[in-house]
Amino acid sequence: MPFKKLHADIQEKLASFEITTPTPFQSKSIPVIKSGANVYCTASKDSGKTTTLILTTLQKLKCEAVGNSPRAVVLVENKVRALELYETFLTYTKHTSLRVYVGYEQLHIDVQKSEIFEGVDILISTPVTMNKLLLLNGLSVSQLKIFSIDDAEFLVQKSAYKALMSITNSIEKCQYVLYSDKMHPILKRFESYFMEYSRIIAD
Numbered sequence: 001m002p003f004k005k006l007h008a009d010i011q012e013k014l015a016s017f018e019i020t021t022p023t024p025f026q027s028k029s030i031p032v033i034k035s036g037a038n039v040y041c042t043a044s045k046d047s048g049k050t051t052t053l054i055l056t057t058l059q060k061l062k063c064e065a066v067g068n069s070p071r072a073v074v075l076v077e078n079k080v081r082a083l084e085l086y087e088t089f090l091t092y093t094k095h096t097s098l099r100v101y102v103g104y105e106q107l108h109i110d111v112q113k114s115e116i117f118e119g120v121d122i123l124i125s126t127p128v129t130m131n132k133l134l135l136l137n138g139l140s141v142s143q144l145k146i147f148s149i150d151d152a153e154f155l156v157q158k159s160a161y162k163a164l165m166s167i168t169n170s171i172e173k174c175q176y177v178l179y180s181d182k183m184h185p186i187l188k189r190f191e192s193y194f195m196e197y198s199r200i201i202a203d
Contacts, residue, residue, distance in 0.1 A: 043203030
């Protein structure tokens with residue numbers, strides 16, 4: 001059972017939410033993501049992708065704050081999704097020391113720079129905003145351990161795609177996990193760039 005092998009704090013949180021049994025997708029994907037491989041996770045809506053993203057991020061960071069630079073990044077399509085995911089993350093990180101930060105285009109970039117500078121473990125952002133932060137030296141990716149992309153189909157948008165390519169060029173070593181409903185040709189293309197030796201988990 002994938003949940004049994006997760007950090008004790010995560011198991012406690014799942015028990016408080018009365019989540020006891022992983023979905024078939026979670027049973028397949030969590031052990032592979034935990035192994036550190038680059039993974040394409042393709043599964044239909046309501047298969048447990050968002051929960052998998054959160055659990056594997058917390059697992060990777062051992063549920064505790066370390067240093068000041070983000071060790072996990074989650075890219076999302078827009079402000080609405082960024083704020084939604086932020087709220088969901090907070091329900092899981094409530095009694096941990098983990099610091100979650102959310103950034104998006106509509107929030108002034110200087111505000112984001114100064115708030116991130118104070119210390120953050122998990123950064124939720126849109127590709128364009130994160131790329132802007134990197135270009136302005138408002139973000140260090142030297143400590144990054146896991147980089148997840150939520151509902152990655154939005155990367156067909158040219159601006160998001162270009163921003164992502166620029167971001168991944170700045171990252172030396174990191175685990176990448178892409179979540180999508182199905183495998184889109186544009187996602188497959190990433191195998192030649194940052195998704196080397198990737199595994200595919202399909203629901």
